[in-house]
Amino acid sequence: MMATSEIVLPIGNQKHDPAWKHCLMIRSSGRTKLKCIYCMKLFLGGGIHRIKEHLARHKGNAACCPKVPLEVQQAMQHSLDGAAVRKKRKIKLAEEVGHLIPAEISAVAGEIDPSSNSSLQIVPLNEMLDLGTVQMETKEDGTAAPLPRAAKSAERVRKRRMKNSSMNHMGPSPTLGNDGSWVNRSNSARAVDKExxxxxxxxxxxxxxxxxxxxxxxxxxxxxxxxxxxxxxLDLPSYHDFRGGILKRSVEEVNLTLEHYKGTWSHTGCSILADEWSTMEKTLINFMVYCPEGTMFLRCVDATEIVATADTLYELLKHVVEDVGPSNVVQVITSNSDTHAIAGKRLTETFPTLFWSPCASQCIDGILEDFSKMDSMIDTIESAKSLTRFIYRNVPVLNMMKKYTHGKDLLPPASSRSAMNFVALKNLVCLQDELRNMVTSEEWIESPYSKKPEGVAMANLIVNLSFWMSCAAINRITEPLVRLLKLVDSKKRPAMGYVYVGLYLAKEAIRKEFVKKSDYMPYWELIDWRWDKHLPRPLHAAGFFLNPQLFYSTQGQISNEISSGMLDCIERLVPEAKVQDKIQKELNYYRLLIEIFQGK
Known part of the structure; x- marks a missing residue:
């Protein structure tokens, strides 16, 4: 049992020894102590090495831990063996250095007479300390003047660090090459620990x-x-190299890549993405252009005053489309607000061959937000929030939770706040056995937090079967939407062809969960309202239609909306009637599963 006067201190990121994961750092009576998380034994001295010996069950300096898991014991033993090997190597290297002849010692230390014919090059001070463009003094005969005493000292420190680094981590003892760099005496492969x-x-x-x-x-x-x-x-580049020639070459490569992207727009078409960011004071829009070759940044616009009205927003979008080329643009994707919808509709009237599309990610995120406010979900979500809030606000309870969940977090990252509610619920369901083991353990019962009202409420909630059944039901309902949101936000592949099938799977999951039409229709209506709030989305319909994997697997359930969307795309993107007829004929073959299309 932890004494009430003990304070658990956070373990910083700078502590890299693996044993830190298996102990607590505690402040008690003005002293910092370490405590084993398995047997709760306190260590007043000896540092992390004493803890490691305790976990490895080394007899002598520390008592053996009676409760350490076998895999932890083996890991600590492996770490101790590695430390012993490194210590022996260091002693051996020290002995080798002790037998060096005086000339070698002088060369390693960098104490070389500048007037001699040594091949060692004097490094300018500005390259070592990055003091700007400090120039070395040059003698009349053209040779470099000796470095000042401070520069010599810095040179010796630099070489000593290089030598120690090479000795400690690269196996054989290094020597100084003709070009002034450190090289290994042996070219044999050296074993470098991956960690x-x-x-x-x-x-x-x-x-x-x-x-x-x-x-x-x-x-x-x-x-x-x-x-x-x-x-x-490898001779590492300097600060001036990175800001000079290397940077110049990188800029040239980027410019060539962007020119290549632009060259493909007329053949493949492109999409303009208007990524809008709002703060308390400003609204910024990042314009990007996407094509199959890649995405390029176009410009960033301070749209604080522009987004206030549909007219000014339309003018901005029109100007961007004209810069890219109206014949190259297939669609413009913006936010889902009413102002953007009006501006987008005007844009399609001005440029008849392009589409305006509201952001699919915002739409799906809005659906999840609406779901989280439903009466059947809001109580469970709030209970789950109170559980995680109590654990993360109390460090001892958080450490205890990490112990029983083997380091896993209850709150994994999510793309949005709405998605976070359901991602956290799913994670809780996956860890419910570990949480139940925690609140029924002797460690929790003896903890002072188990006597507090919030702790009692948390423990009662964790052992409440109806709570977990409700979490599991919500997870089954929302899992397809959460996956679809992750797919839409992903950069690995275009998601346009998968949105319709994702919404279809979400509706099916809801129908199977509620069975009765009167129970699942409110959820269906929320999905349809969010999706159909603005204009139809023919490009998403065409993306589904032209995805053979999805189209052929659900052919008997193709809705009129999808077929109509495909026809809308043909009429808008291909104005010639003869070409439209040819495409319609090919689509008929596609519907009939004919694999060989006409080539004419």
């Missing part, structure tokens, strides 16, 4: 303040592979 590589990348991201989302960049994996393919001895 060490991950930790090195992580330390760079944390120290430089790089957003962790950077690892999701499409260029992250190619960068790592390029570094690994080059091997040791």
């Amino acid at each position: 060490h590589v991950y930790s090195s990348i992580g330390r760079f991201l944390y120290e430089a303040g790089v957003p962790l989302e950077a690892v999701n960049s499409v260029y992250f994996q190619p960068m790592v592979e390029a570094i690994a393919a080059f091997g040791p001895g």
Whole structure:
């Protein structure tokens, strides 16, 4: 049982040892202590290494943990073995350095006479410390002047760090090459621990303040592979290289890519995406152009005053379409508001060959928001919110929950607040056994939080069978819509051909859950109202119609709306009557499952 005077401290991201995941850091009586999460034993000293020995069941320095899981014990033993190997390697390297001849020691330390004919190049101070464009003094004979004492000191530190890094993590002892870089004495493959590589990348991201989302960049994996393919001895570019030649080449590559995109618009068509962002003071619209080759950013517009009326918004959209080329644009996608709907309708009248489409993601998100306000769901959602709110507001309870769920969170990320309600409900259903084990454990019963009214309410809710049955029912109803929202927001593939079938599956799930028409029709009406609120969506209908996997699997249930939408697309995009007749003939073959279409 945890004493009331004990305060659980958060474990920072800088603590990378794997043993930190299996202990608590506690402040008690003015001292910081560590506690094993399995047997709750307190450690007053020895640090994380003592905890690791305790979990690995090493006899001697620490008592063996009687409750540690076998996989945790093996992981801690593996970590201790790795530390022992590294310690022996460090001692061996120190002995090797001790037997070096004085000349070698002098070379490693960087204490070389500048007047000698050594091949070691003096590194300018501005490249080491990035102090701008500081120039080195040049003697009359054209040779570089010796560095000041401070520069020599910085040079020695740099080389010492390079040497230690190479020795500790790259196996054989390195030597100084003719070009002044450190190279290995042996070219044999060296075993580098994968976790060490991950930790090195992580330390760079944390120290430089790089957003962790950077690892999701499409260029992250190619960068790592390029570094690994080059091997040791890579001379890293400087700050000035990245802001100079490298940046210039990257800009040229991007411009060539954008020109390639633009060249395909006349052949494949394109879509203009108006991504609107609102703050307390401003409304910004990011205009992007999508085509099968990729998506390019066009411009960002401060539309605070523009979105106030449909006339000004129409003028803005018209100007963007004219910049891209009316004959290249298939559709313009904007927000779902009434102002955007009016402006979009006027746009289709001005340019008869393009469509205006309200955002499908906003539509599906609106459906989920409407569902969350239904009487049959609102009570369950609010109860689930109170459960997660209590756990996440109390650190000891949160740590206890993480212990029983094996580190899993109750609130996984979601694309919107509306979707978050149902994603969290699904996650709760998946973890209900772990939560039930937590509130029925001796650890929870002895916890002071189990005596508080909020803790009692949380425990009663977790063991309430009707609550979990309600969560499961809501999950079955909303799962198709949540999946569809994830698909629409995904960048992996175009989702237009899947929206209709996603809505169809959502309706079917609701019908199977309620059975009675009077019970499921209110949900169906909400879906239809959100989807049909503005103009018809012929492009979505055509996307479904021309997707063979979906079309042939539901051919007997094709609605008139889908067939009508396909015809609307033909009439708007192909004004010639003869070509329309030819397309209609091919569509008849398509309907009849004829695989070979006429080539003329």
